[in-house]
Amino acid sequence: MSDAIIAESIMISGHGGDTIEAYSARPLEPGKQVGGVVVIHHMPGYDAGTKEIARRFAVHGYNAVLPNLYWREAPGASPDDAAAAARAVGGVPDERLVGDVAGAAAFLRGLSTSNGKVGVIGYCSGGRQSFLAAVSLPLEAAVDCYGAFVVGDPPAGMPLKVGPIVDKTPDLSCPLLGLFGAEDKYPSPSEVAELESALKAAGKTYEFHSYEGAGHAFFSVNRPAYRPEAAVDGWQKIFTFFGKYLA
């Protein structure tokens, strides 16, 4: 057993059997079977910051995989060019996202060090997509970091094909951790409360935290939105949560 990890670009099978690029980060010799985490990138794309997040999970003893959700729109392009190309055609369709996460989960479960358990985590638009994956697929844990439009109607004229999915709450397959900024407007505190009501009504296992003094994107280390205290506490909550459900 050692603390060595391997992080590398790979190809995995995604929605529709398509082969898509992904970033894999996993411990080399964990000395035991470990859980897997599908990392869903934010709207700005499959970028360096999100790859760092995947490596963080590996350092903490998880097999992580980060599918490139924009691979089909812009194979080989820089992350921001790919994000712009995907944005111009209306973003990632929900059905395709679910298929890509399913492929990523199958990849994780197929690893020789897998304990069979897979969680999902997403930030921003990825937060909504994490919830979407968890109501669509059999997973063991899901984390929604400030995902907007899980509840509530999107603004008029919005070109992206995202709509509210709170009505699918009864289909949630696993416990949900939600991390939000109390100053965020998308999702707003009332929208977070609405999602919480839906989870209670459906008898789901969940844990929500809203951080005072933090708004949207508080985990982003390269933005003015970064809130170190909220991010440090949030990460602790994430690892406690995954430690409980993915062990």
Add this chain to the structure above:
Amino acid sequence: MCTYLTEKIAISGSAKGAAGWFRVTDGTVYFDHPVHASYGHTLNIDFLAPQQGPSARVAVELGAESARALMKAIEAVLESAPPGLE
């Protein structure tokens, strides 16, 4: 937040990117998270040539105040351009 709101227009002209000059056919304008500029949200403009692939893109991120100042400057220059040059 990710605003998702995007204005798309057809444009005609040229832009200079990392690989040199290329003809552009599309422009997108959106107010959303920047990739590089130090703001929560910026006015983002992409000058694009989709037929040449996603990397045929010149991107600009401006603070809202700068974007408004730029709009005024563009208008002022076009207004003062001698007639008949367009």
